[in-house]
Every structure is written in structure tokens, then in C-alpha cells.
Amino acid sequence: MVAEPVARTTSNAALIAELTDMLGDRLSTGRAILDQHGKDESWHPAVPPDAVAFARSTEEVAAIVRRCAAHRVPVVPFGTGTALEGGVAALRGGICIDISHMNEVVRVSPEDLDCTVQAGVTRKQLNEHLRDTGLFFPIDPGADASIGGMTATRASGTNAVRYGTMKDAVLGLTVVTADGSIVRTGTRARKSAAGYDLTRLFVGSEGTLGVITEITLRLFGIPEAISSASCAFPSVRAAVDTVIQTIQMGIPVARIELLDALQVRAVNAYSKLDLIEAPMLLFEFHGTDAGVAEQAELVGAIADEHGGRGFQWATRPEDRNRLWAARHDAFYAALALRPGCRGMPTDVCVPISRLADCIEETRADIDTIGLLTPIVGHVGDGNFHLSILLDPDDAEEVAIAEAAHERLVNRALAMGGTCTGEHGIGYGKIAYLEREQGPAVGLMRTIKAALDPQGLMNPGKVLRS
Amino acid sequence: MVAEPVARTTSNAALIAELTDMLGDRLSTGRAILDQHGKDESWHPAVPPDAVAFARSTEEVAAIVRRCAAHRVPVVPFGTGTALEGGVAALRGGICIDISHMNEVVRVSPEDLDCTVQAGVTRKQLNEHLRDTGLFFPIDPGADASIGGMTATRASGTNAVRYGTMKDAVLGLTVVTADGSIVRTGTRARKSAAGYDLTRLFVGSEGTLGVITEITLRLFGIPEAISSASCAFPSVRAAVDTVIQTIQMGIPVARIELLDALQVRAVNAYSKLDLIEAPMLLFEFHGTDAGVAEQAELVGAIADEHGGRGFQWATRPEDRNRLWAARHDAFYAALALRPGCRGMPTDVCVPISRLADCIEETRADIDTIGLLTPIVGHVGDGNFHLSILLDPDDAEEVAIAEAAHERLVNRALAMGGTCTGEHGIGYGKIAYLEREQGPAVGLMRTIKAALDPQGLMNPGKVLRS
The missing domain is CATH 3.30.70.2740 (Alpha-Beta Plaits)
Structure with missing residues (x-):
């Protein structure tokens, strides 16, 4: 069983004094800062922490966690605050560790198609950094989230159908565990059969097993050719049948996104577009010039069979980007x-x-x-x-x-x-996780209790505490 | 810390009597059976179990594990015995659970490109079963291993560069845990951000956290066109440089295999081929007719730049199969x-x-x-x-x-x-795992102790016990 919930202790003041000694003005208890760190982009109510520590290094995160452990005070990691299930809410109070200042791209190895970043690097920042290498990082949740937050929530996005999710993108991690130890998981090898897959255990653990401070990521070559298409359908089912057939034929489409008629109306209004207000698929194809053309032709034919109309191509980058920016702004x-x-x-x-x-x-x-x-x-x-x-x-x-x-x-x-x-899961979907996973949640609780016996790592998230 | 090593107890005889009551002649203590189950295909010495239980269902595995737990007797899962690091050796004695009779393909969903199999189904059996569906299961270690064993060892093979490893292939598992509970991990959804990734924790855990009894797998459509090529190179470096450039260009090659000159000599002799006895690459391309031709042309040009010679094509299935059968028989x-x-x-x-x-x-x-x-x-x-x-x-x-x-x-x-x-890792590479993973091995030991507090699940594998 997970440890008992931690009550806010009277030693918080002592802890905050110690952390202030360590961090100076990078330890904040200002009301606006606390409020900002207690909420994400969702409807979940804000629950501010008692203080926010702006860490600059893995070693500093470890030192903060050790102080929190000594005082039995919870730790809540914070990247960009763009999560959607209340993951940053400080349900039991405690210290929020904001890793946004840890925003260094540590290493890029173009030959190996990989890189290592500090957890506060955002996905757009990484792609900006990679711009001259011919490489890109494909995982793109709606927000410009931190790579640390994306790792912690097992994020994905529009490219997952071809490039996978954070589960697939992460080769290894540096993690600060509940006792303040620094542990490295994985290696730079593309695959490994060496021991338990701790990397995948931390990916998606939402800060409840430790604080992720560095991430080694797979990268991909920017394709020679990219083209996009949009197509309206008479029904959601017709659109989805087009998708099923595309996937079954093994067409290596990079993105297939559905917007229902109401979402198309919203996007038209917000992004000043004039898409047909009907269920719509957006496609993106990556490959060689010939390959992209072949994929597009095949998909066009499939869409046609299912009543698709207005199949529109966008090969110019500015047109493509406009379409995908509109998709990313859907929320x-x-x-x-x-x-x-x-x-x-x-x-x-x-x-x-x-x-x-x-x-x-x-x-x-x-x-x-x-x-x-x-x-x-x-x-x-x-x-x-x-x-x-x-x-x-x-x-x-x-x-x-x-x-x-x-x-x-x-x-x-x-x-x-x-x-x-x-x-x-955050704290918004705990009951649903239990409904979905049943007895497996018992194993999760056993693991949580083993790796975080005091129950201090982002308590009340993923699992009841 | 992991529990103390388990000494062979005097209650083994009682346990064997109980299991015989349960299983009849599917509980064997015959010398030949014991010897066969104590060793794999490697040089590691055989260490036979005290008895072999041929289970027929998840429920039966659970019942066996519960009896073993009650008697504090180790459990060693056994698929086909084709592992290479001593994973099936019964280092502390105990009961070997042979899952080879659990060889039912439970379900295939062509529309979803997935299936569920019992753990004893072998990879060739699965592909034989899939033959009329237009689908295939790509992961191909050298041996015709069981899917359960492949899952437990995080196997991969020649197709991994395009299709991934067992880490990527497994959507969900049925596992019997150390206390004899039946737990299901994952769902049939392609991706999930719901809780800890128990599926990936069991993939590669080599029977030390539980016995895998059913596996839900991703499948792939058999490509419209497949072609193979072989090419000899003046040096290993020239061959590898060809590979690096191929990967960097994002050419979606399905297989790229290297044989050094000595291995080519061995293959020529064993498989009656006449390949040039020099470092050699074998390629396979999957896609449309046009796509495969384009890939081949690109790779041919890259190989040429690096001094490749004798670039030979094999598009007829019998020629392709001969080449890849030879590769699979390399050991x-x-x-x-x-x-x-x-x-x-x-x-x-x-x-x-x-x-x-x-x-x-x-x-x-x-x-x-x-x-x-x-x-x-x-x-x-x-x-x-x-x-x-x-x-x-x-x-x-x-x-x-x-x-x-x-x-x-x-x-x-x-x-x-x-x-x-x-x-x-088996028991052959424990010291190397420790050298590689350092403090992360401590986390693995904590997880092992939490999920298998008596230390009965395949003891002495992956981690010291």
C-alpha cells in the first residue's frame, strides 16, 4: 500500500528557510507565482504549492528533494503548466520544483539521430535548435510543452501514427528519485535487453516516482518532401473508414487528423480559414518527392471511395504550416x-x-x-x-x-x-484508471510504495494517496 | 533489497505430490525432461529443475505459482529453451513451468492489426496462422522462439530497424504475479497515457517478476512488394558507413544485416551459397513496387560510393527466402x-x-x-x-x-x-548489467523485492539473489 497521506507539517517554514539559503531568490513564495504553479490549462481548480523552487541543475533538484524528504514535505515537478488533468496541483501542499530554467540542449549527435536535453527544454525550442542539422523531433502535443513534462505524461500528438509517442522517443533518462539520488536509465544504444525497462517505467509516471531532469531522445531526419491534404467527408464514419483502409494498406502517412464539423467551424472562425464545415481529415505525407506523390494518390483514391470531397493539396510550406497551426490551435x-x-x-x-x-x-x-x-x-x-x-x-x-x-x-x-x-491521469482520471486497469493498479501501488515509501512525490496523482 | 536466496526445502516432495494431483502426467520428474528444461542453446551449463509442470491455461499457471509460493519453492518459466544467457537454468531448483502447450492464437483482428496469443505460440506458428489475413508479425530472433519467451527477453531480430522490438510490439499482457494473482496490463488501444507502463516493465523482465501467459501484439500488413539485396564491401567500416548514410537519409529499409568475412564463409559452407567472402550487407526493402525500387536505387548508389561490389538483387521469393534462411541459420x-x-x-x-x-x-x-x-x-x-x-x-x-x-x-x-x-541478462550478464546501469540496478532490486518479496520468480536471473 502507498504510505499514508502526508499532512502539511509545521517544519515547512524551516524547509523554506533552508531552500532559500540554497537558492536565494530562486525560491519564491510570492502569491502570484504560487497561484500560477498550482494550475494547468484545464478546468481543474488551482491548488498552489507552499513555495516554488526554480532549479538550475540535476544536482540542485537532488538537493531540493533531499531537503523535502528530510522534512517529509511533498515535491511537485512543474514544466510549462500546460497539462490537462491537474498534474501540477499541489494537493498536499509542498514544494513545486520548476524546471523551466533547465533549458539547455546538452548534446546533439546528428550521426546517431539522438540528443540529450535538460527537462525544461520545450519541443519548439528543441526544433529551433535542430534547424540547421536536418533533423527534427516529431512529438507535438498541442502546447509548447517541456520535454520533461512530455516525458512525465507520455505525451504524443499528431505525428504519433508514424513516429510514435514519448514511450518510443526516449532512449534514457536522468531521474532524481524520492530519496534524492540521481539515477540514469537506459543508454544511447537504439535497443537493449539489459534489465528492467526503468526508462519506460518513468515515462508516464507523472512525477510520482521521481523528478525527470534530463532526457535522451531519438531524432529523425527532416523528410526530403512533405505535403499536406485536407478532405471533407459526408460523415465521421466515412472519414474513419478512409483512415482504417489507409493504415491497413501500410501507407506510411505521417499525420491523419480528424476534425468534426463543429471543430471545423471553430477553426475557421479562430484561424481565419474557409474549410468546408463537415467532418474533415487532415493528412501529412513525408518521404521522397516520388514517395509523397504516390502516398497522396493512394489516399486520394481511398478518400474518393468513401465520398470525400474538396480533396485539397498544400505543398507550399506556408500553406501547410497554416493548416497545421490551425490544427494545433484547435483547443x-x-x-x-x-x-x-x-x-x-x-x-x-x-x-x-x-x-x-x-x-x-x-x-x-x-x-x-x-x-x-x-x-x-x-x-x-x-x-x-x-x-x-x-x-x-x-x-x-x-x-x-x-x-x-x-x-x-x-x-x-x-x-x-x-x-x-x-x-x-493527473488527479482527474484516477477513478477511470482503476476502472480500466483493475488489479494492475495494485501492482502500480506496490511499485509506488517501493520507490516512494514516504509518498512525497507528486502525491495524489495517478494513484490515490 | 531482494529476499535471501531460497534454499531447497524439504517440502519439495509435498509440493510435487500436490502438483501431480493437479496436473497428472503433465507434472514430470523424468530425468530426460528435467535435463532438457535446465538448459538453453548457449554454452551455459545445464541446471535442471526439480520438476516440470506443463501448464495449459493462465488459471493453471496461477494455481501452480500459488502452490510454489505456499511452499517457498522457485518458479522458472520455459518456452522453447532457445535463450542464450541461461535464463531457464533452475539455479535454486524449483518448478519449471513449461508453457509450450499454451499455443492457441486466441484472437486476430485484421482491422486493428493486432492479435492475442497464448505465451507458448511460436513466432513461426503465428505467422503460419496469419498467412491468409495479409498480415504478419515481424519480430524474428534466430530461433523459432515462443512469443512468451520473446516477450520475457525483449527479443528483436532482423526487422527491428523498421518494425521495432518486443518493447514496441506488445500492447498488453496477462501475467501471473509472484502471489499467483492474474493481472492484465495495457489495453487494445494503440497508445495510452494511463498510469505506469507495467507492460514495458514485464517485457524484458525474464520471468523474474511474474509468468507471462498471454500477449496482445501489434501486427503489420504484408507489404505489396519486397525485395532483397546483398553487397560485398572492402571493409567493415565501408559497410557500416553505408548503413549510417542509409539511416540518416531516412530510407525506410526493413532489414540491414552485416556478416563479416568469416561469417560469410560459414554461411556459404552451411547453406551452400557462393557469396563473396568479404564483409557483406544484406538488405530487405518493403513497400509498393515503386517505393521498393526507389529505396533500392538509393541504397545501391550509397553502397557504390563506399566501394560496394556485387550488388545483387533477389526479387523472387525463393531467392529472397534462401538468403534470409541462410542469415537466420548464421549461428x-x-x-x-x-x-x-x-x-x-x-x-x-x-x-x-x-x-x-x-x-x-x-x-x-x-x-x-x-x-x-x-x-x-x-x-x-x-x-x-x-x-x-x-x-x-x-x-x-x-x-x-x-x-x-x-x-x-x-x-x-x-x-x-x-x-x-x-x-x-539471464545469469550470464548480471555483472555487466551492474557495470552498465550502476545505481539504476538498485531501483531494479527495489522493484523486484516489492513484486516478488519471497524471491521465488526465476531467482538468480537479471539480478543477483
Whole structure:
């Protein structure tokens, strides 16, 4: 069993004094800083920490964790605060370790297609750094998240259908464990059969087993040719059937994204586009000139069979980027449908054969709840997102949204899916994790208790504490 | 810390009686059966178990493990016995659970490109089963291993450069834990951010955390076109430079295998081929007709730049299969170079930029030891294998080989690599795992102690017990 919940202790003041000695003005207890660090981009209420420590190195993180362990005070890691399930909320108080100043790209090895970064490097910063190497890092959640946060939440994004998720991207980690030790997992080898896969255990552990401070990542060569396409469909099912056939034929498409009609309307308004307001697929193809053309032709033919219309090509970078920037802003576009609202964003992932059923049943369900809810999906993976637009101060709206959310998760689980494809559990989905994983959650709790016996690492996330 | 080693207890006889009641003649204590189950295909000495239980179902495995736990008797899982680091040796005695009768393909979902198999299904059996679906399972270690064993050792093979390893292939598992509980990990969703990645923790745990009884696997569509090529090079470095450039250009080659000159000689003799006896690359390309032709043309040009000669194409299935069958028999071909010998097979994996250095230094080293040692490599991954041919009864030869092996591992570790790319740790590489992973081994021991507090699951493997 996980250790008992930690009560805020009277030694917090002593701890804060020690950390101030160590960090000077990089230890903050200012109200605005605390409030900013207690919340992410979701609707979950803010729960500020008692202090925020801006660490500059792995060794400094280790020293902070050791002080917290000695005082039995919780530790909450913080990257960019762009998570969606309350992962940064300091549910038991304690010290937030902000790693955003740890933003050095430590090493890039173009020959090996890998690099090592400090955890605070963001995905856009990394790609900017790589610009002249001919390489890129493909994983792209909506936000410009930190690589540390993306690792901790097992993030993915639009390129996952071809390039995988953070599970696949990470070769090794430097982690500060609950006792303040510094541990390195993995090597720079592409594959290994050497011992337990600690790297994958920390990827997706959301700060509950340790603080990730450095990450060694796989990179990819920027393809010789890239082209994009968009296509409108008569129904979500027609779009999804196009996706299934594309995947089955082994066409190595880099991105296949679905926007439902409401999301297209939101994107048109927010990003000043004039896409047909119908279920829409966005494609991106990577390869040689000839390869990209062949992929596009094959997919165009498949789309045609399923009633696709307005199949539009974008080969000029500025047109492609405009389309994908609009896709990346989908969440913000959704929010703009109802000024002043918050989004209750959620995601599930199902076997692709059930994806059309799952989206259609979900659309029918949420059309009854009276809250605008656009749908977007990384449909090549069977993953899709809702953003239920609500007033978080309206208890009735929140209750209606939560009930619809629960029906969504139950639907996905009944179809052999998962309660979250990429957002993580945080504290928003703990009950759903239990429903999904059953007895396996007992093993997770055993591991948590073994690696964090005091229960101080981001307590109350992933698992009940 | 891991529990104390388990002494053989006097209750073994009682346990065997209980298991005989449960299993009838599927509980064997016959000498030949015991001997067969105590050894794998390597040079490691046989250590037979006290009895072998041929299980037929997950529930039966659970019942056996519960009886063993009650009597504090070790459990050693056994698939096909084709491992290479002594993983099946019953170092502390106990009950071997042979899962080879659990050989049912439970479900294939062509639309989702996945399937679920019992752990005793072998990779060839699975592909035979899939033959009419247009799908295949790409992971191919040399032997026709069980999927359970491949999962437990994080196996890979020649297709890993394109299709990944067992780490990537497994979507979810059914596992019997040390207390005899049945736990399911993962779902059928392609990706998930739901909780700790228990699936990846069990993949590669070599039976030390539980017994894997069912596996849900990703499958792939059989490509429309497949072609192979072989090419001889003036040096290992020229061959490896060809590989590096191929990978960097993002050419999606399915297989790139290196055979050194001695291995080519062995293959020619064993498989009745007439390949040029020089460092050689074997390629396989998967895709559309046009895509395969384009890949081949690009790689041919790269090989040409590096002095490749005799670039030969094989598009007819019978020619391709002959070439790859010869590659798969490389270990047996090596053994045939010295009739009556055993192989000390080992593998390391390094960043690809160091691969030529690592192979050349290794070749120079082993050329001095007086023992024939062919080299083959999954060079697209930076992974290569030695088979040191020795007389296991000659202590001097064994000592010479072990010293060369240690130098190999040290060389790979110094280059940022791993002590095993795909064979696993077993009991042959425990010291090297410790050298490679350092403090991370402490975390592995903590996890082992938490999930197997009595230390009964395949004791003495991966970690010291």
C-alpha cells in the first residue's frame, strides 16, 4: 500500500528557510507565482504549492528533494503548466520544483539521430535548435510543452501514427528519485535487453516516482518532401473508414487528423480559414518527392471511395504550416466558441475498428447535453479528444459535463480502449484508471510504495494517496 | 533489497505430490525432461529443475505459482529453451513451468492489426496462422522462439530497424504475479497515457517478476512488394558507413544485416551459397513496387560510393527466402565451422556512429585469441553478435573466451552502448548489467523485492539473489 497521506507539517517554514539559503531568490513564495504553479490549462481548480523552487541543475533538484524528504514535505515537478488533468496541483501542499530554467540542449549527435536535453527544454525550442542539422523531433502535443513534462505524461500528438509517442522517443533518462539520488536509465544504444525497462517505467509516471531532469531522445531526419491534404467527408464514419483502409494498406502517412464539423467551424472562425464545415481529415505525407506523390494518390483514391470531397493539396510550406497551426490551435479555437468559458478537455483511445462507433455514439450523446463540444482526433491511433465548453463556476454545467465524460470513458473501455490516449491521469482520471486497469493498479501501488515509501512525490496523482 | 536466496526445502516432495494431483502426467520428474528444461542453446551449463509442470491455461499457471509460493519453492518459466544467457537454468531448483502447450492464437483482428496469443505460440506458428489475413508479425530472433519467451527477453531480430522490438510490439499482457494473482496490463488501444507502463516493465523482465501467459501484439500488413539485396564491401567500416548514410537519409529499409568475412564463409559452407567472402550487407526493402525500387536505387548508389561490389538483387521469393534462411541459420553455420564445439554467443549494441570502431576493434581483439569467432550484426540498430566457438570442457578456452567477452562489453559500454541488444541478462550478464546501469540496478532490486518479496520468480536471473 502507498504510505499514508502526508499532512502539511509545521517544519515547512524551516524547509523554506533552508531552500532559500540554497537558492536565494530562486525560491519564491510570492502569491502570484504560487497561484500560477498550482494550475494547468484545464478546468481543474488551482491548488498552489507552499513555495516554488526554480532549479538550475540535476544536482540542485537532488538537493531540493533531499531537503523535502528530510522534512517529509511533498515535491511537485512543474514544466510549462500546460497539462490537462491537474498534474501540477499541489494537493498536499509542498514544494513545486520548476524546471523551466533547465533549458539547455546538452548534446546533439546528428550521426546517431539522438540528443540529450535538460527537462525544461520545450519541443519548439528543441526544433529551433535542430534547424540547421536536418533533423527534427516529431512529438507535438498541442502546447509548447517541456520535454520533461512530455516525458512525465507520455505525451504524443499528431505525428504519433508514424513516429510514435514519448514511450518510443526516449532512449534514457536522468531521474532524481524520492530519496534524492540521481539515477540514469537506459543508454544511447537504439535497443537493449539489459534489465528492467526503468526508462519506460518513468515515462508516464507523472512525477510520482521521481523528478525527470534530463532526457535522451531519438531524432529523425527532416523528410526530403512533405505535403499536406485536407478532405471533407459526408460523415465521421466515412472519414474513419478512409483512415482504417489507409493504415491497413501500410501507407506510411505521417499525420491523419480528424476534425468534426463543429471543430471545423471553430477553426475557421479562430484561424481565419474557409474549410468546408463537415467532418474533415487532415493528412501529412513525408518521404521522397516520388514517395509523397504516390502516398497522396493512394489516399486520394481511398478518400474518393468513401465520398470525400474538396480533396485539397498544400505543398507550399506556408500553406501547410497554416493548416497545421490551425490544427494545433484547435483547443484555443474551441474555447473561443464560447467566450469566457473553460474547456473540460479529455481524450480516449480505442481500437481503430471501434473508432467510428465510439465517435458517433459520443457525438449523439453530447448533442443532448446542451454544452458545445468540438471533437478532434489523432485518428490514425484511434485517439480522439473532446473539449466540453463550460462555466466552471456553474455546478450544474460541471455535473452535466462530468457525467458525459464518464459515459465517454465507459464507452471507450467497453470497446477495449483506454481512458486516456495522451493526456495522462493527473488527479482527474484516477477513478477511470482503476476502472480500466483493475488489479494492475495494485501492482502500480506496490511499485509506488517501493520507490516512494514516504509518498512525497507528486502525491495524489495517478494513484490515490 | 531482494529476499535471501531460497534454499531447497524439504517440502519439495509435498509440493510435487500436490502438483501431480493437479496436473497428472503433465507434472514430470523424468530425468530426460528435467535435463532438457535446465538448459538453453548457449554454452551455459545445464541446471535442471526439480520438476516440470506443463501448464495449459493462465488459471493453471496461477494455481501452480500459488502452490510454489505456499511452499517457498522457485518458479522458472520455459518456452522453447532457445535463450542464450541461461535464463531457464533452475539455479535454486524449483518448478519449471513449461508453457509450450499454451499455443492457441486466441484472437486476430485484421482491422486493428493486432492479435492475442497464448505465451507458448511460436513466432513461426503465428505467422503460419496469419498467412491468409495479409498480415504478419515481424519480430524474428534466430530461433523459432515462443512469443512468451520473446516477450520475457525483449527479443528483436532482423526487422527491428523498421518494425521495432518486443518493447514496441506488445500492447498488453496477462501475467501471473509472484502471489499467483492474474493481472492484465495495457489495453487494445494503440497508445495510452494511463498510469505506469507495467507492460514495458514485464517485457524484458525474464520471468523474474511474474509468468507471462498471454500477449496482445501489434501486427503489420504484408507489404505489396519486397525485395532483397546483398553487397560485398572492402571493409567493415565501408559497410557500416553505408548503413549510417542509409539511416540518416531516412530510407525506410526493413532489414540491414552485416556478416563479416568469416561469417560469410560459414554461411556459404552451411547453406551452400557462393557469396563473396568479404564483409557483406544484406538488405530487405518493403513497400509498393515503386517505393521498393526507389529505396533500392538509393541504397545501391550509397553502397557504390563506399566501394560496394556485387550488388545483387533477389526479387523472387525463393531467392529472397534462401538468403534470409541462410542469415537466420548464421549461428548454426558458425557452430559448423568447428564440429563438436559450443558457441559462446553474445551481443552488444552501440550508437551507430561508434559501430564501425566497435566491430573493428573487436575483430582485431578476437583475431588474437585463437578461437574462431564469426560476427553478424543487425547493424541498422547498432547491434552485433559474436559467436566464440569453444570446447566448454576446456577451461583454458572458456577463460580466454570470457576475457574477450568482457573486453567486448567494456568496449561497448565505453562507447555509450549496452551489454546486450537482444539476448538478455539471464545469469550470464548480471555483472555487466551492474557495470552498465550502476545505481539504476538498485531501483531494479527495489522493484523486484516489492513484486516478488519471497524471491521465488526465476531467482538468480537479471539480478543477483
